[in-house]
Amino acid sequence: QKEVEQNSGPLSVPEGAIASLNCTYSDRVSQSFFWYRQYSGKSPELIMSIYSNGDKEDGRFTAQLNKASQYVSLLIRDSQPSDSATYLCAVNIGGGADGLTFGKGTHLIIQP
Amino acid sequence: NAGVTQTPKFQVLKTGQSMTLQCAQDMNHNSMYWYRQDPGMGLRLIYYSASEGTTDKGEVPNGYNVSRLNKREFSLRLESAAPSQTSVYFCASSPSTLAGRASQETQYFGPGTRLLVL
Numbered sequence: 001q002k003e004v005e006q007n008s009g010p011l012s013v014p015e016g017a018i019a020s021l022n023c024t025y026s027d028r029v030s031q032s033f034f035w036y037r038q039y040s041g042k043s044p045e046l047i048m049s050i051y052s053n054g055d056k057e058d059g060r061f062t063a064q065l066n067k068a069s070q071y072v073s074l075l076i077r078d079s080q081p082s083d084s085a086t087y088l089c090a091v092n093i094g095g096g097a098d099g100l101t102f103g104k105g106t107h108l109i110i111q112p
Numbered sequence: 113n114a115g116v117t118q119t120p121k122f123q124v125l126k127t128g129q130s131m132t133l134q135c136a137q138d139m140n141h142n143s144m145y146w147y148r149q150d151p152g153m154g155l156r157l158i159y160y161s162a163s164e165g166t167t168d169k170g171e172v173p174n175g176y177n178v179s180r181l182n183k184r185e186f187s188l189r190l191e192s193a194a195p196s197q198t199s200v201y202f203c204a205s206s207p208s209t210l211a212g213r214a215s216q217e218t219q220y221f222g223p224g225t226r227l228l229v230l
Contacts, residue, residue, distance in 0.1 A: 099219075
């Protein structure tokens with residue numbers, strides 16, 4: 001069974017602090033990993049993608065992948081109130097064009 | 113470049129009515145997807161089309177049919193709507209091919225259709 005697990009939260013973080021979001025997945029052959037941000041009433045938008053073990057940085061966002069532990073995380077530095085949203089972890093389990101498996105999302109609240 | 117567009121934005125149906133949700137993309141993507149999103153359930157794949165002329169079932173296909181009309185358009189049909197199909201429906205597309213690279217699997221989402229079945 002394809003599974004992607006996230007803590008649903010809410011995760012409350014003070015403004016300016018680092019927000020850490022975590023995700024585990026069930027299938028060792030997965031090759032592609034994505035973080036999407038979804039504001040209430042809106043569609044998911046891509047934040048980061050990562051394909052290799054290690055860290056990938058883009059502005060205030062860092063994605064971390066550990067395939068041996070089947071673990072992917074997203075760090076948000078200098079958190080802003082506008083970062084308050086639900087963050088969805090998605091994994092292309094098994095590869096190919098048969099779609100992504102999404103976690104249920106972590107609701108992040110940045111407290112001013 | 114509009115990306116992924118969906119119509120309608122909102123729809124109210126009575127149980128047993130039928131309707132078709134439309135989706136189009138202008139990014140020349142090969143693959144297209146239909147998801148539904150329910151509170152506490154996350155995004156669940158209904159059907160997908162890996163290329164023009166092919167469609168496959170996802171996790172929750174019962175009660176739905178799809179048509180990949182051409183490379184741009186992928187429609188979702190509810191033949192006899194039920195209250196359990198009340199949801200937000202998202203269409204997505206990706207460059208992905210069956211033998212593609214991992215970087216092609218990024219999916220881009222439309223704005224969604226909010227459907228209420230009474």
